Amino acid sequence: MGDRLPSLCHGRKTDAARPETGRTSEKPHALTTKPLLDATGVAKNYGAVAALRNASLSVLPGEVHALMGANGAGKSTLVKILTGAIRADAGRILIRGEARDVRSPAAARRAGLLPVYQEPALIPDLDVLSNLRLTGTPVEPFRAWVRELGIPDLDIREMARDIPLAVLRVLDLARALAVEPDVLLLDEMTAALPANLAEKVLEVVRRQGDSGRAVIFISHRFVEISALCDRATVLRDGQTVGVVDIEPGVEEKIVELMLGARIEKTKVATRAAGQAAAAPARPRLGVRNLRVGTKLNDVSFDLADGEVAGVIALEGQGQDELFAALAGSIRPSGGTIEVGGQPARFGHPLDAIRAGIAYVPGDRAEALAMQRSVRENIALPFSAALRHWGPIAMGRERATVLDAIKRLQIDTRAQGEVQRLSGGNQQKVTIARWIAADARTILCFDPTRGIDVGTKQEIYKLLRELAGQGKSVLFYTSELEEVQRVCDRVIVIFGGRVVDVFPVELADEPALMRAAYGLPRDAKEDVGILADPTQPSSPSPAGGTAP
């Protein structure tokens, strides 16, 4: 694909091995008016699901361009298409005005487009130098960039796995900068960085823009975006819904664009009709100052009997760790969990299960034995404890399982193997398991992700029914509208802390979205309540990604 590359002077033969420095100076200046990267009408379907319908992104030379969108808006899909990780079904990508078929990461790289992802990309079992050679990165420019980025004493003979995460991310960036890409794509670049490194990184990114190249910058930190970016493209439901200039006060506009016209409050009634406001009850689960590693920093809340509490957070704000700790899969590094008023310690999921806490993970493949039958999957927790390893009371098990199947209306035509079921039915099996086990507290992590609308409705109804029976449900969702359908209360987590708790009446989508981005509840009155004091112009602290 590198054959027709007249506008790029480094050409395909040199691409990775010896990118020539000083390419910038040869760049024809007439191009500054034309976009460096121009993607239009990009669409991508996964089966029946449209991840992208009609996305466009136009990046000018010399600009730092923010790409924004709520969970599931299609950001990561667009990024993957631009960087050649997946192929688009439709759409056109022009680089320097020329149509390019970016069909592999290598092709994207040849075209001058280089990503730095959130996950460190160095191979852990090689030293830094070998990693550079593997990707054909020139060593000297790399070293220069590393120094520039605030790490003066890097030993390039060190194994990548011995290097701390924050430094690895900086090395990824330096590696990308060393080959001088025309368009640098940074995904949550500052997320894992301490303040001093983050500052250096932002400085370097800013200079990239000044040098006539371009940077596509993905971040949830309004602070950074307003300090750094020239324009922002906002995606919603797989479409580009707006391109805005970054100026003071643009946050509100961006939030509005991300939400679109879906701001009517029709949903409150749906829930209220099914369930009158739950009577205040004693707490079933108490979480006190819970901390897990660096992700979850201090979370406290109560979950009452008969209550569905929603959890809202952007991707990677510590919600995964919260649920895993409550389920006994990982050990918290601080704080306490109380069950029925008694402190509890979970060393293994079995301890949590014994305390009546069941965990329905977001990824069904994590919860199901795919080659086994519906029945075996539902009955799995029954056999877990040593004393239940003996003969199974088949009749009783059958009755319990059938009961749960009926209750969830699982389509059992293909019950011999769970992998033959549809996604929605698989999800029902993971929930049915805990209904059969009669768990008192159910932790549902995004249970409706990727399933059909009908099944979603059934799951909403089921969760309300469970609450009606006095069970308590903690419900993380990446779809804001679900809050109104299911929850009594919403806990918003940002940067590993609870930043707000809404009664459901107040939890409309704009309010939740603002809170999820760490913006204060009423922007006009409370500006700066959570904001970085060094950035008074923009009311927002740090955050993570929501693709």
Add this chain to the structure above:
Amino acid sequence: MSSAATVPQAPSFGRRLKRFMADRPIVPLVILLVALVVILQILRPGIVNERWIANTVKFAIPLAILAGCQTMTMLTGGIDLSVGTVATMSAFIMATQIVNQDPTVAFLLAMTPAVLIGLVNGIGVGVFRVHPLIMTLGTSLIGTGFLQVYQRTVIASGAKIPDFLNWLGTGVSFGFPNALLLFIPVAVFIVFTLNRTGFGRLLYAVGDNERATRLSGVRYWQVILALYILSSLLAGITGLLYIGLIKAPSLSLAEPLVLPSVAAAVIGGTSIFGGRGGYAGTIVGALILTVLTTLLTILQMPEGARRMLFGAIVLLVTAAYLRITEDR
């Protein structure tokens, strides 16, 4: 997933046949077994008689029990290569200790290495997460080494085969090999364990998705420890049976059975990646391999050629079987 939803017209006969085979994987195996017996009868008319059948069954039983060990460990995604050594050790210790010891004491001494090796395998695989292949190969080497040391200490005492084991291993009553008295309860036990007990469920589930079992409260190491001890115990018992059949204690008595035991489980439809399979298929697999050995023996080929053919046939059968049953 596909067939239930997207087949408006009646599927072709070939497809229906495949589907039938896929749902009852034992059927093609039995067909293959019968075919092999028929070929044998054609090549040597009259060979297939009551005596031959009893003999075949007698030789298939030790293989089938060891293959049972493989079936259970393979269901969890593991393998137990120490079964040969464990069987040899229990046989050798039994034959040498019976000379001076009370039978019960000799039996207990014979089963001791089985328990120990199973325990070490279980701890290594379940707690320290050593790959089962390496773990069981390692304990197998240690066991073999121990046996060589042990042999020197008992060289004076000599060896003998207890009468009971002799009777069990070679005897035939009313046309049935006595070994069936041991095998039938063992087979029933394994089948029942796999299908009707919590432990059996966990073996399948752990092999299918370990993470899912953990989230359901299963402690992996408990399952694995129990499994490898059980596997070793069965291997130890097989050793006692085998010495009654072969009647010549040696340091590599049951070693030749190890790879066929894996092959029997694989031919029988147990997935080496875990989560799929069962013991009924394995039993037929063991019979197929035993008949195949007879077939190749009467062809009067040189030993080398026979082995090559044996290996090639095992590969072919396994590949064909997977093609038939993995129709999803």
